[in-house]
Amino acid sequence: MPETEFVTTLVVYDLVGIFVFAVSGALVAVRKNLDLFAALVLGGVTGLGGGFIRDVLIGATPPAALADWRYLIVPVAAGLLTFFLHAPLGRLERFITVFDAFGLALFCVTGALKAVGYGLEPVPAALLGMVTGIGGGMIRDVLAGSVPVIFEGVVYATPALAGATVAVLLNETDLPMWVVAAAGFATCLSFRLLAMVRGWRAPMPKGPANV
Amino acid sequence: MPETEFVTTLVVYDLVGIFVFAVSGALVAVRKNLDLFAALVLGGVTGLGGGFIRDVLIGATPPAALADWRYLIVPVAAGLLTFFLHAPLGRLERFITVFDAFGLALFCVTGALKAVGYGLEPVPAALLGMVTGIGGGMIRDVLAGSVPVIFEGVVYATPALAGATVAVLLNETDLPMWVVAAAGFATCLSFRLLAMVRGWRAPMPKGPANV
Amino acid sequence: MPETEFVTTLVVYDLVGIFVFAVSGALVAVRKNLDLFAALVLGGVTGLGGGFIRDVLIGATPPAALADWRYLIVPVAAGLLTFFLHAPLGRLERFITVFDAFGLALFCVTGALKAVGYGLEPVPAALLGMVTGIGGGMIRDVLAGSVPVIFEGVVYATPALAGATVAVLLNETDLPMWVVAAAGFATCLSFRLLAMVRGWRAPMPKGPANV
Numbered sequence: 001m002p003e004t005e006f007v008t009t010l011v012v013y014d015l016v017g018i019f020v021f022a023v024s025g026a027l028v029a030v031r032k033n034l035d036l037f038a039a040l041v042l043g044g045v046t047g048l049g050g051g052f053i054r055d056v057l058i059g060a061t062p063p064a065a066l067a068d069w070r071y072l073i074v075p076v077a078a079g080l081l082t083f084f085l086h087a088p089l090g091r092l093e094r095f096i097t098v099f100d101a102f103g104l105a106l107f108c109v110t111g112a113l114k115a116v117g118y119g120l121e122p123v124p125a126a127l128l129g130m131v132t133g134i135g136g137g138m139i140r141d142v143l144a145g146s147v148p149v150i151f152e153g154v155v156y157a158t159p160a161l162a163g164a165t166v167a168v169l170l171n172e173t174d175l176p177m178w179v180v181a182a183a184g185f186a187t188c189l190s191f192r193l194l195a196m197v198r199g200w201r202a203p204m205p206k207g208p209a210n211v
Numbered sequence: 212m213p214e215t216e217f218v219t220t221l222v223v224y225d226l227v228g229i230f231v232f233a234v235s236g237a238l239v240a241v242r243k244n245l246d247l248f249a250a251l252v253l254g255g256v257t258g259l260g261g262g263f264i265r266d267v268l269i270g271a272t273p274p275a276a277l278a279d280w281r282y283l284i285v286p287v288a289a290g291l292l293t294f295f296l297h298a299p300l301g302r303l304e305r306f307i308t309v310f311d312a313f314g315l316a317l318f319c320v321t322g323a324l325k326a327v328g329y330g331l332e333p334v335p336a337a338l339l340g341m342v343t344g345i346g347g348g349m350i351r352d353v354l355a356g357s358v359p360v361i362f363e364g365v366v367y368a369t370p371a372l373a374g375a376t377v378a379v380l381l382n383e384t385d386l387p388m389w390v391v392a393a394a395g396f397a398t399c400l401s402f403r404l405l406a407m408v409r410g411w412r413a414p415m416p417k418g419p420a421n422v
Numbered sequence: 423m424p425e426t427e428f429v430t431t432l433v434v435y436d437l438v439g440i441f442v443f444a445v446s447g448a449l450v451a452v453r454k455n456l457d458l459f460a461a462l463v464l465g466g467v468t469g470l471g472g473g474f475i476r477d478v479l480i481g482a483t484p485p486a487a488l489a490d491w492r493y494l495i496v497p498v499a500a501g502l503l504t505f506f507l508h509a510p511l512g513r514l515e516r517f518i519t520v521f522d523a524f525g526l527a528l529f530c531v532t533g534a535l536k537a538v539g540y541g542l543e544p545v546p547a548a549l550l551g552m553v554t555g556i557g558g559g560m561i562r563d564v565l566a567g568s569v570p571v572i573f574e575g576v577v578y579a580t581p582a583l584a585g586a587t588v589a590v591l592l593n594e595t596d597l598p599m600w601v602v603a604a605a606g607f608a609t610c611l612s613f614r615l616l617a618m619v620r621g622w623r624a625p626m627p628k629g630p631a632n633v
Binding site: 041 | 267268269270329330331332334335338339349353356357358359361362363364368369412413414415416418
């Protein structure tokens with residue numbers, strides 16, 4: 001695949017990922033009976049928050065999303081759409097969850113590779129890839145007054161960490177960038193979808209937690 | 212108005228805005244029966260938090276408030292005052308809400324213009340102006356264990372976005388800076404006060420949110 | 423004490439502080455019956471979050487902990503240990519609280535001196551020292567869905583501010599760095615331990631908070 005085509009593909013995937021994440025954020029707002037503005041804010045932070053945390057931590061400010069209006073229009077469109085059409089969107093939830101897995105797989109890879117590009121070592125770069133994937137949803141849940149859903153047994157962060165790790169490790173080889181990205185993406189996506197289909201749960205603490 | 216006088220006026224308004232925001236933060240602490248330290252922290256983050264988020268996102272670190280002790284003394288004074296005199300202050304609440312609108316109107320304009328000064332495009336600059344105005348209150352509510360009040364129908368963020376947008380647009384013209392700032396300020400303030408007087412509410416989701 | 427030995431001692435104390443803070447974070451996850459991943463995340467943010475906030479605010483990005491894998495391994499180890507051995511660890515809680523006071527005393531001093539090193543004035547530097555000490559625990563509580571425990575009467579932030587202030591003030595003198603650090607450390611530690619032993623409580627608001 002030629003380099004420019006690859007970059008265009010990445011941007012398109014990125015915008016799709018932001019859109020789907022933003023829909024999930026706006027749906028939380030609607031379900032908590034919050035107003036239109038909350039739908040837009042929760043949509044925005046879910047779609048863009050993970051990347052913001054990464055960019056602030058690696059010193060890549062202002063974040064890319066604040067330098068390219070397409071990255072701002074997409075969550076606004078997702079928020080408006082969700083607010084006014086939440087009933088049909090809610091029925092598509094299983095479908096959305098699959099798209100959400102695509103977004104997670106993309107964000108963990110682009111996040112990790114961007115961190116490598118800013119000079120981070122492999123271990124923190126993989127960690128920041130995971131943060132890019134899961135950070136937006138965590139801010140969404142905290143702003144909506146909930147404990148992050150990924151703390152309650154959902155297998156979500158581990159696939160993101162796995163995909164980011166694969167991308168960071170392969171990036172040390174001579175493989176072309178798109179192979180590196182595709183391998184990380186496929187790792188996270190297949191792991192996440194498998195966890196959904198099989199109903200895997202993260203380990204819960206055993207025994208009484210003597211408070 | 213000469214330039215230096217204008218800057219002095221801005222700093223005075225800025226400190227007044229921080230003071231009023233800090234009072235609102237400390238009042239939340241008192242009403243949740245939290246301790247003196249909570250009143251100081253919630254006062255501080257409400258007064259300074261929006262500017263901190265903006266400065267971190269545009270890379271203007273350390274934030275202005277950490278380089279000028281007056282910006283730190285004001286929220287401390289507001290927090291102490293509120294903690295020890297919360298009963299009379301609580302009775303002045305309607306009065307405080309009007310001052311709060313002044314703070315919002317000021318912060319959205321200065322925030323947006325600072326973002327422009329750091330090279331951001333008009334759309335993200337207007338957005339950061341809004342964030343400067345509403346960010347502190349959102350952190351206040353999250354730290355106090357509540358869903359942000361501006362998610363529940365209050366018309367608050369839209370006036371901030373309107374004021375920031377007016378300032379950013381007029382800033383593209385040849386108008387003197389103080390006219391640009393005054394127009395943005397007046398837009399936000401009149402919009403917010405009108406919303407309060409008329410009891411406007413933000414749109415709420417319609418129909419059942421099939422959870 | 424020779425300079426290099428002093429630096430090694432600081433790193434060791436730093437890692438011990440991170441470890442103990444991370445145990446406290448992971449214990450919160452276990453007690454809320456959250457999953458293994460939550461134990462790791464809450465451990466990580468409790469151990470590293472205060473330093474992250476400081477580094478982002480002073481523009482020292484990427485934070486030190488993202489440039490040195492030892493700072494990432496320690497909270498992971500603490501999180502795993504706590505998740506699988508929470509029952510015996512919970513019984514050691516009083517012991518942990520004493521270690522936690524060591525962590526607080528160390529973080530407030532190193533945080534304040536780092537801020538001074540980045541050119542901040544004494545007042546904001548002392549404040550950032552306090553934030554370094556208390557920030558991680560505040561993020562922990564917010565992510566776990568609670569109001570920060572230090573808002574409810576615990577004497578915790580004041581010792582951190584006192585230790586940071588002593589370090590910042592003595593740093594203006596000709597005293598060797600290790601004396602400066604030791605004096606700040608001792609101030610915070612003795613203040614915190616005394617508050618624990620004597621059962622001191624922070625001032626609470628008086629009278630009805632007319633909501």
